[in-house]
Amino acid sequence: MKLVLLFALLGLGTGALIAGIALGVVLTYRGSGIINLATGAVAMVAGYAFWSLKTGFFGFQLGTLPALAITLVVATGVGALMEVGAFRPLRTASPLAKLAASLGILLTAQAAMLLGFGTTVKAAPPILPSSAVAVVGLTVPVDRFILAGAVIVIAVGLAALYRWSRFGLATRAASENEVAAMLVGLSPNQLSMVNTLLASLVAGLMGVLAASLVQLNSTTLPLQIVPALAAALFARFTSFGIACAAGLLIGIAQSLMYYASTQSWFPTDQGNPLPGIQQLLVFLIIIIAMFWRGASLPGRGELVERRLPSVPLPERLLRSAVIAGVVCVVALIVFPYDFRQALITSLIGAIIVMSFVVITGYVGQISVVQLALSGVAGFTLSHLVTDAGIGFPLGPIIAVAVTTLLGVLVAVSALRVRGVSLAVVTLAAALAMEQFIFVNSTWGGGSGGSPAPSPHLFGVNLGPTASFRGLDGDQPSAVFGFLVLAVTLALGVYVANLRRTSLGRRMIAVRANERAAAAAGVHVRNVKLIAFGLSSFVAGVAGTLYAYNFGSISATRFSALTALGLIAFAYIGGITMVSGAVLAGLISTEALFPHAFDKWFGISGNWALLVGGLALIITLRVHPEGIAGANYQRKQRRRAAGRGSRLKAWSSRWRAEEPTATSEVKP
Amino acid sequence: MTGGERRILHTDGVSVSFGGVRALVDVDLDVHESQLVGLIGPNGAGKTTFIDAITGFVRCRGHIELDGHDLSSLPPHARAQLGLARTWQSIELFDDLTVRENLAVASHRQSVWAAVRETVSRPLASTTAMDETLALLGLEPLAEVLAIELSQANRKLVGVARALAAGPRLLCLDEPAAGLDSRERAELGRRLRSVVDAGTPTLLVDHDMGLVLSVCDHVVVLDFGKVIAHGPPSAVRRDSKVITAYLGSAAAELTDPSLESADEESRAGASEEP
Ligand SMILES: Nc1ncnc2c1ncn2[C@@H]1O[C@H](COP(=O)(O)OP(=O)(O)O)[C@@H](O)[C@H]1O
Numbered sequence: 001m002k003l004v005l006l007f008a009l010l011g012l013g014t015g016a017l018i019a020g021i022a023l024g025v026v027l028t029y030r031g032s033g034i035i036n037l038a039t040g041a042v043a044m045v046a047g048y049a050f051w052s053l054k055t056g057f058f059g060f061q062l063g064t065l066p067a068l069a070i071t072l073v074v075a076t077g078v079g080a081l082m083e084v085g086a087f088r089p090l091r092t093a094s095p096l097a098k099l100a101a102s103l104g105i106l107l108t109a110q111a112a113m114l115l116g117f118g119t120t121v122k123a124a125p126p127i128l129p130s131s132a133v134a135v136v137g138l139t140v141p142v143d144r145f146i147l148a149g150a151v152i153v154i155a156v157g158l159a160a161l162y163r164w165s166r167f168g169l170a171t172r173a174a175s176e177n178e179v180a181a182m183l184v185g186l187s188p189n190q191l192s193m194v195n196t197l198l199a200s201l202v203a204g205l206m207g208v209l210a211a212s213l214v215q216l217n218s219t220t221l222p223l224q225i226v227p228a229l230a231a232a233l234f235a236r237f238t239s240f241g242i243a244c245a246a247g248l249l250i251g252i253a254q255s256l257m258y259y260a261s262t263q264s265w266f267p268t269d270q271g272n273p274l275p276g277i278q279q280l281l282v283f284l285i286i287i288i289a290m291f292w293r294g295a296s297l298p299g300r301g302e303l304v305e306r307r308l309p310s311v312p313l314p315e316r317l318l319r320s321a322v323i324a325g326v327v328c329v330v331a332l333i334v335f336p337y338d339f340r341q342a343l344i345t346s347l348i349g350a351i352i353v354m355s356f357v358v359i360t361g362y363v364g365q366i367s368v369v370q371l372a373l374s375g376v377a378g379f380t381l382s383h384l385v386t387d388a389g390i391g392f393p394l395g396p397i398i399a400v401a402v403t404t405l406l407g408v409l410v411a412v413s414a415l416r417v418r419g420v421s422l423a424v425v426t427l428a429a430a431l432a433m434e435q436f437i438f439v440n441s442t443w444g445g446g447s448g449g450s451p452a453p454s455p456h457l458f459g460v461n462l463g464p465t466a467s468f469r470g471l472d473g474d475q476p477s478a479v480f481g482f483l484v485l486a487v488t489l490a491l492g493v494y495v496a497n498l499r500r501t502s503l504g505r506r507m508i509a510v511r512a513n514e515r516a517a518a519a520a521g522v523h524v525r526n527v528k529l530i531a532f533g534l535s536s537f538v539a540g541v542a543g544t545l546y547a548y549n550f551g552s553i554s555a556t557r558f559s560a561l562t563a564l565g566l567i568a569f570a571y572i573g574g575i576t577m578v579s580g581a582v583l584a585g586l587i588s589t590e591a592l593f594p595h596a597f598d599k600w601f602g603i604s605g606n607w608a609l610l611v612g613g614l615a616l617i618i619t620l621r622v623h624p625e626g627i628a629g630a631n632y633q634r635k636q637r638r639r640a641a642g643r644g645s646r647l648k649a650w651s652s653r654w655r656a657e658e659p660t661a662t663s664e665v666k667p
Numbered sequence: 668m669t670g671g672e673r674r675i676l677h678t679d680g681v682s683v684s685f686g687g688v689r690a691l692v693d694v695d696l697d698v699h700e701s702q703l704v705g706l707i708g709p710n711g712a713g714k715t716t717f718i719d720a721i722t723g724f725v726r727c728r729g730h731i732e733l734d735g736h737d738l739s740s741l742p743p744h745a746r747a748q749l750g751l752a753r754t755w756q757s758i759e760l761f762d763d764l765t766v767r768e769n770l771a772v773a774s775h776r777q778s779v780w781a782a783v784r785e786t787v788s789r790p791l792a793s794t795t796a797m798d799e800t801l802a803l804l805g806l807e808p809l810a811e812v813l814a815i816e817l818s819q820a821n822r823k824l825v826g827v828a829r830a831l832a833a834g835p836r837l838l839c840l841d842e843p844a845a846g847l848d849s850r851e852r853a854e855l856g857r858r859l860r861s862v863v864d865a866g867t868p869t870l871l872v873d874h875d876m877g878l879v880l881s882v883c884d885h886v887v888v889l890d891f892g893k894v895i896a897h898g899p900p901s902a903v904r905r906d907s908k909v910i911t912a913y914l915g916s917a918a919a920e921l922t923d924p925s926l927e928s929a930d931e932e933s934r935a936g937a938s939e940e941p
């Protein structure tokens with residue numbers, strides 16, 4: 001019993017970090033209506049900055065206080081950059097565009113830390129006293145209490161600031177009604193800036209203070225945003241007190257979960273305690289928060305043009321498919337092995353992005369969990385072969401069917417959740433699936449991955465090890481490339497053509513306005529379920545190909561961070577078009593473009609991520625339709641010249657009412 | 668005037684309250700075949716709430732019947748599929764679809780299986796019904812234009828056309844004339860008349876009496892959620908309760924409502940001279 005209490009108290013450390021990030025999330029939301037996924041990344045940047053200053057990474061060493069001061073200046077600077085570079089220009093953009101912008105910041109910050117400090121985990125210098133205090137006979141490090149105390153003081157301070165200061169009143173007024181606030185002379189831009197700076201300061205401070213407990217890790221620290229979002233959901237993105245308390249409690253719960261995993265009764269996976277319990281816990285907490293506090297976020301009376309990227313009709317679809325097919329066949333044969341591999345990876349990337357085209361581009365729902373569904377297909381395929389001896393083609397068929405079903409099940413439970421909330425839930429789900437299922441060595445691949453032997457049909461090897469290997473004769477086989485290419489082309493034509501079908505129109509109607517769609521007789525629920533099913537089907541196909549591609553399958557390929565990166569690439573390419581998905585596939589991790597840059601110029605994949613994050617923000621600002629969409633619009637504008645004159649003639653007829661009469665009067 | 672004809676919409680004691688606010692109190696309203704029924708009332712009278720109630724977007728008490736079908740317990744899309752079409756006060760077009768596609772979404776009847784099958788089916792060619800609707804509202808030249816590119820007046824018309832495209836048994840229009848200038852209003856009135864004469868009974872909501880009194884067959888007046896008068900335009904126009912409800916600028920307009928539209932037309936003609 002005493003140990004339970006001890007672990008609960010130890011959990012105050014991470015709890016304080018989560019609470020601090022949650023406070024930052026709430027601040028930004030109240031200030032500008034943005035759910036800032038990069039709040040955890042700010043804590044990470046601050047942690048690394050402090051570490052560098054203290055350990056002399058930049059060639060000089062500072063004492064704790066100056067280092068802390070400079071670190072906080074850096075954190076505030078990051079906040080100012082976010083505000084000026086991304087949030088302010090996107091003030092009137094849709095909530096999803098804002099969310100995507102914060103995703104761009106997260107990816108950029110993470111890639112920057114990876115480039116600057118590498119992947120090894122840094123032990124952050126302790127900043128808090130390392131002494132211990134005795135609590136009812138237990139020895140508890142005093143830093144836990146200091147951390148929890150600090151975050152509580154901050155929360156109380158923020159609540160007081162919001163309640164009694166003119167600034168707090170102004171922010172509350174502006175979030176009620178931005179237009180009215182502007183009329184009485186409040187600048188939403190200034191309010192948003194101050195709130196973002198405060199958020200960065202809080203997240204940065206907690207990042208530095210807590211880093212010595214949780215270690216500096218550029219993969220786990222930015223993802224602390226997920227439990228922080230759970231805490232913020234309990235607070236309805238409004239109450240500082242609740243956000244702080246929920247954050248601390250989540251930290252405690254995670255710590256208790258850790259304690260439980262050391263017990264003999266705890267379920268094990270091949271001798272080790274079951275992995276991913278903490279992520280699963282956070283996911284369940286988010287579900288509870290949504291049910292308890294309502295799935296929709298508090299609305300804001302802001303000036304928003306809720307314009308989403310347009311969804312143009314595909315043109316000359318078959319011609320494009322044939323050209324792309326021929327080019328790829330030639331490339332698969334003549335490319336050296338590494339470029340052949342990169343091309344195949346690009347094609348599979350294009351397929352997984354197509355699943356985003358269906359669900360996000362056509363129906364307007366951001367679902368981060370699609371990549372994890374791919375993973376389900378991949379691991380199912382692998383386990384069907386290794387555990388049940390079911391190979392090609394029945395194995396992948398079952399795997400894809402299971403994935404599609406699972407996707408529909410996810411959709412059934414997420415039907416009432418839409419927009420930004422859906423992104424939050426599916427992010428938590430993706431993280432939980434990654435850690436709980438894929439990392440598990442029985443259900444998933446463990447640390448070494450799970451094998452996926454090459455597919456054979458009638459004794460012919462179709463996998464990467466097949467005998468026809470292109471001109472250079474190295475693996476992977478061009479035959480496997482042809483298989484992937486055929487699947488990519490079929491799905492590409494199918495998804496693009498979907499836009500022209502009646503179902504496609506109804507999807508876009510649902511995306512534009514669920515209410516009006518229902519009034520037009522569209523069964524919104526069914527359309528969403530079918531869209532989730534289709535999208536999961538496509539994701540499942542990609543997952544089986546991923547498994548065959550590397551001959552084995554492991555959790556890292558389907559991680560939540562990879563999923564966020566793919567969504568970024570999808571936006572850059574153009575999330576509403578199949579051509580955008582192809583572009584996204586080409587620029588995604590390990591695909592043709594990054595590989596070429598790496599090979600020819602020695603520019604590593606992390607640079608691609610850094611550039612990708614920045615490109616996402618720029619895309620959202622300059623070309624919300626993505627590269628493919630911008631290209632399409634250029635063509636449209638050229639064509640519009642002719643139509644414009646016809647339109648003008650028609651509108652003058654509407655005015656004149658008697659077109660023939662006017663034309664007779666004229667001469 | 669059309670008491671003998673078939674009753675398309677029949678509501679009996681429709682009531683809606685929002686918390687403490689009683690937005691509708693026992694509203695009985697009938698629309699008969701080939702009738703254009705106007706529903707008027709000052710702002711906040713409950714007109715929009717009435718349309719929301721019959722189309723299933725707010726919960727209500729009372730009985731609603733469309734062409735003999737009891738609608739009371741059906742969700743909005745099911746009511747739409749039984750032939751109840753509506754527009755909104757703020758126009759809610761599907762911005763990323765062309766005008767024709769906007770109509771095509773509405774003209775579609777579906778089952779789950781049909782929806783699954785359609786994931787692979789060929790695109791729908793333009794149907795004659797859709798072309799007729801476009802022609803009726805004079806929208807053919809705009810058929811391939813994206814909804815987002817339209818002018819305000821045209822967006823209103825496309826909203827009406829989309830509601831019509833399903834071939835509804837009843838058309839409910841919520842303030843289709845709001846935001847239009849007086850010439851566009853008169854033109855809209857003419858188009859609506861031709862829609863009704865072509866066979867679609869219509870419930871027209873407006874807060875301004877001019878349009879409604881000049882084109883409707885039958886007028887119902889709401890105030891504070893209650894029906895305070897109903898009857899042919901000529902009778903409603905003289906009703907003292909109605910004049911009180913509309914006291915102010917509208918009262919002056921009531922003294923000679925026919926003048927406005929006649930005046931409009933002569934001015935329209937005058938501005939045409941080069
Ligand atoms: N969703 C709602 N919640 C609370 N009150 C509402 C809601 N919708 C309408 N009301 C109230 O119901 C009354 C009728 O509104 P409405 O039907 O919009 O009037 P009209 O369309 O005639 O101008 C008004 O007092 C309005 O404030």
Ligand SMILES: [Mg+2]
Pocket residue numbers: 714715716756
């Ligand atoms: Mg109204």
